[in-house]
Amino acid sequence: xxxxxxxxxxxxxxxxxxxxxxxxxxxxxxxxxxxxxxxxxxxxxxxxxxxxxxxxxxxxxxxxxxxxxxxxxxxxxxxxxxxxxxxxxxxxxxxxxxxxxxxxxxxxxxxxxxxxxxxxxxxxxxxxxxxxxxxxxxxxxxxxxxxxxxxxxxxxxxxxxxxxxxxxxxxxxxxxxxxxxxxxxxxxxxxxxxxxxxxxxxxxxxxxxxxxxxxxxxxxxxxxxxxxxxxxxxxxxxxxxxxxxxxxxxxxxxxxxxxxxxxxxxxxxxxxxxxxxxxxxxxxxxxxxxxxxxxxxxxxxxxxxxxxxxxxxxxxxxxxxxxxxxxxxxxxxxxxxxxxxxxxxxxxxxxxxxxxxxxxxxxxxxxxxxxxxxxxxxxxxxxxxxxxxxxxxxxxxxxxxxxxxxxxxxxxxxxxxxxxxxxxxxxxxxxxxxxxxxxxxxxxxxxxxx
Amino acid sequence: xxxxxxxxxxxxxxxxxxxxxxxxxxxxxxxxxxxxxxxxxxxxxxxxxxxxxxxxxxxxxxxxxxxxxxxxxxxxxxxxxxxxxxxxxxxxxxxxxxxxxxxxxxxxxxxxxxxxxxxxxxxxxxxxxxxxxxxxxxxxxxxxxxxxxxxxxxxxxxxxxxxxxxxxxxxxxxxxxxxxxxxxxxxxxxxxxxxxxxxxxxxxxxxxxxxxxxxxxxxxxxxxx
Numbered sequence: 001x002x003x004x005x006x007x008x009x010x011x012x013x014x015x016x017x018x019x020x021x022x023x024x025x026x027x028x029x030x031x032x033x034x035x036x037x038x039x040x041x042x043x044x045x046x047x048x049x050x051x052x053x054x055x056x057x058x059x060x061x062x063x064x065x066x067x068x069x070x071x072x073x074x075x076x077x078x079x080x081x082x083x084x085x086x087x088x089x090x091x092x093x094x095x096x097x098x099x100x101x102x103x104x105x106x107x108x109x110x111x112x113x114x115x116x117x118x119x120x121x122x123x124x125x126x127x128x129x130x131x132x133x134x135x136x137x138x139x140x141x142x143x144x145x146x147x148x149x150x151x152x153x154x155x156x157x158x159x160x161x162x163x164x165x166x167x168x169x170x171x172x173x174x175x176x177x178x179x180x181x182x183x184x185x186x187x188x189x190x191x192x193x194x195x196x197x198x199x200x201x202x203x204x205x206x207x208x209x210x211x212x213x214x215x216x217x218x219x220x221x222x223x224x225x226x227x228x229x230x231x232x233x234x235x236x237x238x239x240x241x242x243x244x245x246x247x248x249x250x251x252x253x254x255x256x257x258x259x260x261x262x263x264x265x266x267x268x269x270x271x272x273x274x275x276x277x278x279x280x281x282x283x284x285x286x287x288x289x290x291x292x293x294x295x296x297x298x299x300x301x302x303x304x305x306x307x308x309x310x311x312x313x314x315x316x317x318x319x320x321x322x323x324x325x326x327x328x329x330x331x332x333x334x335x336x337x338x339x340x341x342x343x344x345x346x347x348x349x350x351x352x353x354x355x356x357x358x359x360x361x362x363x364x365x366x367x368x369x370x371x372x373x374x375x376x377x378x379x380x381x382x383x384x385x386x387x388x389x390x391x392x393x394x395x396x397x398x399x400x401x402x403x404x405x406x407x408x409x410x411x412x413x414x415x416x417x418x419x420x421x422x423x424x425x426x427x428x429x430x431x432x433x434x435x436x437x438x439x440x441x442x443x444x445x446x447x448x449x450x
Numbered sequence: 451x452x453x454x455x456x457x458x459x460x461x462x463x464x465x466x467x468x469x470x471x472x473x474x475x476x477x478x479x480x481x482x483x484x485x486x487x488x489x490x491x492x493x494x495x496x497x498x499x500x501x502x503x504x505x506x507x508x509x510x511x512x513x514x515x516x517x518x519x520x521x522x523x524x525x526x527x528x529x530x531x532x533x534x535x536x537x538x539x540x541x542x543x544x545x546x547x548x549x550x551x552x553x554x555x556x557x558x559x560x561x562x563x564x565x566x567x568x569x570x571x572x573x574x575x576x577x578x579x580x581x582x583x584x585x586x587x588x589x590x591x592x593x594x595x596x597x598x599x600x601x602x603x604x605x606x607x608x609x610x611x612x613x614x615x616x617x618x619x620x621x622x623x624x625x626x627x628x629x630x631x632x633x634x635x636x637x638x639x640x641x642x643x644x645x646x647x648x649x650x651x652x653x654x655x656x657x658x659x660x661x662x663x664x665x666x667x668x669x670x671x672x673x674x675x
Contacts, residue, residue: 089600092600096598096599096604097609098609099609100609101610101658102597102608102611106597106598107597109597109598109599113596113597113600114596117596166610201594202596207596243666243667245641245643245665245666247643247644247665247666248643248644253580253641255578255580263579265578265579265580265641267641277639277641279579279634281579282630323633324626324633328637346637346638358639360639362638362639362640363638392544419541420537420541442555443555443557443558444555444556444557445557445560448557448558448559450558
């Protein structure tokens with residue numbers, strides 16, 4: 001007993017005391033570390049916010065200068081437009097770093113992206129020989145005013161000590177206009193910003209694109225099943241309706257299994273009965289073999305015959321990619337030897353079985369329509385011009401290519417080689433203007449156009 | 451960097467749909483040397499004869515005379531005189547050797563495929579295949595939308611956009627199905643009907659999400675605009 005009192009109890013107390021001191025020290029260190037992380041994260045956010053504010057103010061600067069520039073390619077206009085595009089890109093980039101809810105900032109992000117896009121499209125128009133019209137000048141004036149307003153409000157936020165950033169994902173979701181992390185100007189809706197009328201990938205018209213292929217005939221669920229079975233090609237396939245997709249292109253969605261147990265999913269349009277999308281589980285996901293040129297050539301021919309049998313007529317094979325035991329052949333609608341690139345359908349093949357394993361016809365369904373193009377005003381020789389001095393020309397043909405704002409252009413497609421790299425240069429058949437340049441990369445997964 | 455992305459978007463349709471012609475590449479050796487035959491040799495001999503390097507007949511056979519002519523040409527043009535027509539010599543002579551342009555590089559978009567597949571894997575394990583493609587398609591629809599960042603990484607890592615980024619599941623390595631779903635979506639498949647949001651109605655109380663118009667329901671996910 002005396003031994004207990006004399007030795008064990010005091011040593012227990014000392015141990016507990018040491019633990020306690022250790023825990024306190026550890027806790028203090030952890031808190032310090034946490035605070036230093038928070039400060040670091042917050043300084044990243046503050047920096048992004050600061051750069052974003054500068055971006056908006058620089059954007060306003062470029063836009064206002066544009067109002068006094070000549071509006072032609074001869075002077076400052078193009079440089080200022082490219083600067084404005086650059087500032088808009090940087091601003092958007094910094095905004096996307098901020099921990100504020102996307103729903104709240106969608107309006108401002110969209111405005112900045114559209115301003116940049118609009119400036120880029122204007123620069124493009126001017127560099128191809130066009131000029132700014134009165135409508136453009138008016139729009140630029142409106143945009144300048146809006147940017148000035150945004151810039152002032154952002155400066156006020158900065159002057160009053162900046163914003164308090166949400167640090168956890170729960171905090172982002174809890175954001176609301178009157179909440180503790182309210183972001184003022186950052187939180188206006190799309191409708192609060194001026195509407196921009198122009199043609200570009202971020203313009204309203206591109207956001208709400210509608211299919212051009214509009215067949216009249218309604219297709220019943222049973223008919224859709226017959227169309228689907230014809231497209232799947234594998235005996236023993238069973239299909240059931242999975243859901244109906246409404247929206248711009250209403251579809252019957254079917255799913256099921258093939259005879260060998262692999263799953264298949266397929267959508268058939270309710271009007272016209274086109275196979276919009278099909279995917280079959282691949283039989284060999286490990287397949288990493290690179291198909292030979294002969295195999296690819298052969299699959300190109302097979303793809304055309306297959307598409308013909310499911311209602312996509314007059315297609316020709318373009319390029320192909322391969323991955324995971326599959327080959328994807330992109331086929332392009334062809335009329336009078338003119339390639340119509342917007343009307344594209346992709347066909348997947350299972351390398352092992354050689355059977356079709358997928359279809360994607362979005363491009364065709366959204367773009368296919370009867371077209372009338374006037375005969376090219378520019379001759380082939382005029383189109384090529386002095387291109388031969390910059391690359392070795394391997395072939396020329398006519399093609400219709402998509403241009404910004406959901407438009408199309410008839411162009412000469414000139415294929416050439418320079419320094420062992422392949423290029424495709426598109427020359428407007430109407431004006432002779434260089435419309436587009438692609439570089440073809442020969443990759444380990446097929447050919448890619450950049 | 452961002453400029454480039456916007457530039458690519460500026461021609462988004464082009465980039466998605468156009469790619470290239472069926473460029474017919476002949477299978478042949480890596481460089482042309484003594485003992486080789488074929489139409490390429492005829493081109494080389496013709497050029498070398500025009501410039502007085504080659505004294506023999508244009509017969510399409512890479513023989514001793516051709517080799518000597520190539521050596522002479524290389525010496526005059528500051529190339530290493532090995533008598534073999536490789537890429538540099540071919541370029542100087544001005545002939546195009548298909549085999550030499552066939553050097554394969556790694557697909558520059560591979561990292562984006564991986565990142566997208568990781569998101570699909572983390573967000574939609576247990577969902578039907580079509581649901582996985584739809585999740586990948588939502589990311590790509592966001593890249594195309596002016597309301598969101600303009601790159602795949604920008605969209606996926608946007609603060610608060612995906613919970614799997616916050617909890618670290620994004621770092622799990624993707625399975626084969628997620629990889630194919632990412633690639634199929636990059637090839638244009640979009641079962642989501644153009645959606646830019648999706649949620650699991652059993653797990654979401656977010657009023658903003660629940661107020662969006664639903665365009666497709668696949669598995670446990672509602673896809674909306």
